[in-house]
Amino acid sequence: MRCGCPNCDSFMIHSERDNACVCPDCLYRCYACQGTGTALSREAVLAMKGVSPATMEERMQAEKKREG
Numbered sequence: 001m002r003c004g005c006p007n008c009d010s011f012m013i014h015s016e017r018d019n020a021c022v023c024p025d026c027l028y029r030c031y032a033c034q035g036t037g038t039a040l041s042r043e044a045v046l047a048m049k050g051v052s053p054a055t056m057e058e059r060m061q062a063e064k065k066r067e068g
Contacts, residue, residue, distance in 0.1 A: 003021045003030060003032070003033055005023040005025070005026065005028050005030070006028070006030070007023065007026050007028045008023065008025050008026045008028075010023050010024065010025040010026070012024075012028070012030060015029075019031070021033060
């Protein structure tokens with residue numbers, strides 16, 4: 001993927017080593033298109049499902065009791 005540099009508008013080149021795009025002119029590094037730093041927390045995923053973390057803990061403990 002090739003991105004435009006937000007600093008100088010040059011085309012950036014993907015660097016496999018850095019897992020980022022690098023501007024050949026100003027050396028700016030961008031991680032936006034790689035999704036770096038965008039992982040969701042467990043709580044955020046549960047919130048999207050409409051489940052509170054406390055409710056999930058209760059379900060996991062109940063499952064452990066049934067197994068054990």
